[in-house]
Amino acid sequence: MHPALQGMLTIVIGVGACITYFWGSNQFLDKVLYPPKGPNAGRNINRANIIRPWLFLFPAVFALSLYLAYPVVETLRLSVTQRIPGGGSEFVGFDNYAQMFGEQKFWEAMRNNMMWLLVVPAVSTAMGLLVAQLTDRIRWGAIAKSLIFMPMAISFVGAAVIWKLVYDARPPGTEQIGVLNAIYVGLMDGEPQQWLTTPFWNNFFLMVVLVWIQTGFAMVILSAALRGIPEETVEAAIVDGANPFQVFFKIKVPQIMGTIVVVWTTITIVVLKIFDIVFAMTNGQWETQVLANYMYDKLFRSNDWGVGSASAMVIMLLVTPILVWNVYNARKEMR
Amino acid sequence: MDNIAGTKSSLTWAVHISVAILVALWLFPTVGLFVSSFRTADQIATSGWWKALFPQEQNEVLRTAAPDTQVQEGTLYVIEGNLFETGSESEISAWGTSSREISAYGPGDTADLGEDGRLTVMADGNYRYENDTAFEGRRGERVFVTATAPPEFTLDNYRQVLLSEDATDSMAKAFFNTLTVTIPATIIPILIAAFAAYALAWMDFPGRALLIAAVVGLLVVPLQLALIPLLKLHLGIGIGKGYLGVWLAHTGFGLPLAIYLLRNYMVGLPRDIIENARVDGASDFQIFVKIILPLSFPALASFAIFQFLWTWNDLLVALVFLIDSTGETTVMTRQIVELLGTRGGNWEILATAAFVSISVPLIVFFAMQKYLVRGMLAGSVK
Incomplete structure (x- = not known):
């Protein structure tokens, strides 16, 4: 069957099944199981109301447990087992972790991930805040914001192609077609550089791509936060003789600190999972490995599920503090 | 802030200029790709795309x-004719017949090639090549020109990328x-969520x-963890690698954000409406379908855009759950990564392919930016 047709059919079947389930199960509850009439009407209504939320929740809870909760447990299990050739697996304790910690590539990935964690959220948030503040009061601010926001819609792979063109290098003496080398050779009289294959610094050239994408996100959130600052506080500061810089750093920034932290952590999570950019631009060569790509390498190239799962657990471990903090805050807010 | 104080700050100009610079900086890379996708391989290889916008002097x-x-x-x-292809509007500023002296003559000059005859080349490329004896050999005389x-x-790249049979x-x-992956993977989670x-x-x-709390927690669980267990599961229950697997995976991964966004929005709906409906005897199912769903349209739209962009732009989930060894079900992101590997130098194809893949999200983005921004504001965990 043609995939497009299959897709259409899936939509119809999927949506149809969902609606049938929700409608049918509610009907069953009200008409057959606990009809709100007869001698036990009152008891039936109460019972139906106890069950009904779970009818609404069941598909979601089922999918969440199967697709997100179960994998966490299963990955944990896989990370302490090893596949036996010919099928089955055996418990090997922390051997996979030991093997992983003994690999130089793993530590390279850890080092790079830490650098990404230090640089990308900080720079994206700072740039976002800068743009949000600058565009706040100018007439064409909305257009400027939407253009800076645009990279959010572009895939990491698309961005990788876009930036590979920027970083392109041609042999010395020929015309440079990458903007960066054209500027470097033309204005600074340098030799054309292979930006992506120069160890250590190439990491930063990869980070630029993510900063370029995430700045728009930071800007949108922070811009809304800036708008929400009570006008009186700013007015009072100006009356007291504060200059624009003081107003920004001493009045506005402290008031949106909560939002800044949210933006920072959200970008941190994106960074921890960063995969596509490295996969498409360098594939972890030239000392640009990151954890997610290391894991992909282990899982699908070396076919080593044990070490692959162990590295996935490392990513999970790094995410956990943010997870706990988010849950804590969400609960606080609900009260 | 300056307006409030009633003084026009000297900073205003600095602000305008820095915003202009930032916007230019942010746009520049994308514009480069866009312009490159309309140039031929030769043009891309010999000059930067920013020069394509102006008349250009080149040696040919x-x-x-x-x-x-x-x-x-x-x-x-x-022998008479024109050096350029028909339709070319190039203008010759200098020419020569030897690779050592490529600008020996100006337009309209006649070069005396001794035994080989006399060659006259005009600015528009018309030439007249004459000799007292018959010309011999199979190929014409080489002419080195400096032309503007x-x-x-050209649209050839798009023709090649969209219409050619080349696999x-x-x-x-x-x-x-990609479209087949995206649409069901966007619609189904919305309904469940x-x-x-x-x-x-x-x-x-x-x-x-x-x-x-669990939903908030699952919001940040890296989907990397899910790859192997779910692939094992899919292979185990017979779904294997394919569309069904990728639809299910995207549904699962998209649900936490969907539930979180929609719940936050629904909680904010006015309590009176719902309670009045309850008093009037409406069941929860009726309240949901007739009141909540229509009122939640903005939140539904926000999530739909998120999920659409995410599934359209996704590479990892497609690599793991969809694309088998036959490559019949490849998606655009995967195809572009392949092109980067095998044809890293063919910028005309690469740029065009990338632009085809990012054009749809860009259209969605500009058309529905309002909902995207709203969703983002609601979705960032406070």
Whole structure:
């Protein structure tokens, strides 16, 4: 069957099944199981109301447990087992972790991930805040914001192609077609550089791509936060003789600190999972490995599920503090 | 802030200029790709894309027509014609017949090549090549020209990428595959999440707070963890690698954000409406379908855009759950990564393929930016 047709059919079947389930199960509850009439009407209504939320929740809870909760447990299990050739697996304790910690590539990935964690959220948030503040009061601010926001819609792979063109290098003496080398050779009289294959610094050239994408996100959130600052506080500061810089750093920034932290952590999570950019631009060569790509390498190239799962657990471990903090805050807010 | 104080700050200009610079900086890379996708391989390889927008001086090696086109005029043997392809608007500023002196002559000059005859080249590329004896050999005379060509763009790359039969270049199939992945993977989670969000927002039952906390927690669980266990599961229950697997995976991964966004929105709906409906005897199912769903349209739209962008742009989930060894079900992101590997130097195909793949999200983005921004504001965990 043609995939497009299959897709259409899936939509119809999927949506149809969902609606049938929700409608049918509610009907069953009200008409057959606990009809709100007869001698036990009152008891039936109460019972139906106890069950009904779970009818609404069941598909979601089922999918969440199967697709997100179960994998966490299963990955944990896989990370302490090893596949036996010919099928089955055996418990090997922390051997996979030991093997992983003994690999130089793993530590390279850890080092790079830490650098990404230090640089990308900080720079994206700072740039976002800068743009949000600058565009706040100018007439064409909305257009400027939407253009800076645009990279959010572009895939990491698309961005990788876009930036590979920027970083392109041609042999010395020929015309440079990458903007960066054209500027470097033309204005600074340098030799054309292979930006992506120069160890250590190439990491930063990869980070630029993510900063370029995430700045728009930071800007949108922070811009809304800036708008929400009570006008009186700013007015009072100006009356007291504060200059624009003081107003920004001493009045506005402290008031949106909560939002800044949210933006920072959200970008941190994106960074921890960063995969596509490295996969498409360098594939972890030239000392640009990151954890997610290391894991992909282990899982699908070396076919080593044990070490692959162990590295996935490392990513999970790094995410956990943010997870706990988010849950804590969400609960606080609900009260 | 300056307006409030009633003074026009000198900073205003600095602000305008820095915003302009930032916007230019942010746009520049994308524009580069866009312009490159309309240039030929030669143009891309010989000059930066930013030069494509202006008339350009370049050196070319061209040939006169072959000797078998010569005509006899009295005692002279003559070859006439134009060095450029028809339709070219290039203008020659200098030319030569030897690679050592490529600008020996100006337009209109006649070069005396001794035994080989006399060659006259005009600024527009017209030439007259004459000799007292017949021209011999199979190929024409080489002419080195320095010409200024007006900006020139072509749609050939798009023809190649969208319409050609060439399996490595053609994005047409990958485009439809991507679409096939995206649409069900956007619609189904919305429906499931909407019901769950209603229950979490407006129904009272034990364990509700715990479930909400779980959703917030799952929001940040890296999907990397899910790859192997779910692939094992899919292979185990016979789904294997394919569309069904990728639809299910995207549904699962998209649900936490969907539930979170929709619940936050539904909680904010006015309580009176829902309670009035309850008093009037409406069941929860009716309240949900007739009141909550229509009122939640903005939140539904926000999530739909998120999920659409995410599934359209996704590479990892497709690599793991969809694309098998036959490559029949490849998606655009995967195709582009392949192109980067095998044809890293073919910028014309790469740029065009990438632009085809990012054009759809860009259209969605600009058309529905309002909802995207709203969703983002609601979705960032406070």
